[in-house]
Amino acid sequence: MSARNDARAEERARRLITGALDGELSPAERGELESMLDRHPALREELQRLRRVKEVTESMALRPASEEVWRDYWASVYSRIERGIGWVLLSLGAIVLVSYGVWMAVSDVIADTEMPWYIKAGLLAVTVGGVILLVSVLREKVFVWRRQRYKDVDL
Amino acid sequence: MTTALAEASERDLVVRAQRGDRRAFGVLVTRYMRRAYYVALGLVGSHDDALDLSQEAFARAFRARASLDPDRPFYAWLYQIVRRLCFNHLRDRKVRARRLQEAGPWLVSQAAVGAKASDPGLSAERSELRGRLQSAIEALPEREREVLVLKEFEGLRYREIAELLGIPIGTVMSRLYAARRDLARSLEDLL
Known part of the structure; x- marks a missing residue:
């Protein structure tokens, strides 16, 4: 006590x-x-x-930045915002195109009557596995983003 | 940037930015860029990193603008992003290693600012003191460093720091005490 x-x-x-x-x-x-x-x-x-x-x-102060820094500041932030939007569009477009390409390739292989069954089964396994991994990673990313956007830092 | 927009209230600007008005967001950036940059400089101790992190904080703020409450201060919300980015940056092992190699001056002696003819002896003394203080601050735990920067270099009062960090005033005082005690130990031979 x-x-x-x-x-x-x-x-x-x-x-x-x-x-x-x-x-x-x-x-x-x-x-x-x-x-x-x-x-x-x-x-x-x-x-x-x-x-x-x-x-x-x-008796000390933070070192002042030059005026040039402030003049270009908003332009740099704007570029980052723009680039962010660009990356999102690029990624979405790439996912759509790649998915379409994979679907077409798989359809062709399945339709090919001369292709041995085990090659078809292998290709199907790779495709399904890839989709499962992609969905799992996306789900984890979304979960982390929604719950804990900066997981390394305690508030 | 129009005068009307430049003179708009913060609430107005936030609401317009939430609707996607980038010029309104630009006014918010111009209003708070100095505070964001200098606090990042105090936290990470490098001009380039402070500039990069503070600009990244604004870009993330724009992306997350939908979650902002227009009736609450914009800077308090932005500061949360700045500090998290800075702390994550400091925790990066590679960054820490690079910082040790490239550490440059991020503090400046108040007496040296605007001084015309300086005594070389005095100047060397100030330079040593600045270097030692800078190293001592860099060695502080990040939470102690944060309150020290906000108090000594941003000039905030305890209440403002407590509101910004969402902690009790007593905790601000305890962290500040611990920071100064650690600095006193590091600078013992100079005090």
């Missing part, structure tokens, strides 16, 4: 120190922190140490 209280007090002290550094404490919280600092000199040292870190980070 006492260990849990200590952990809570420690966490509270950390948050108050952080708030003090960023000027985001209420008057009551500032009083609470002052009283903590009076009771625990180590906390005051910690506050000073982190204040120096804050000064260092405040």
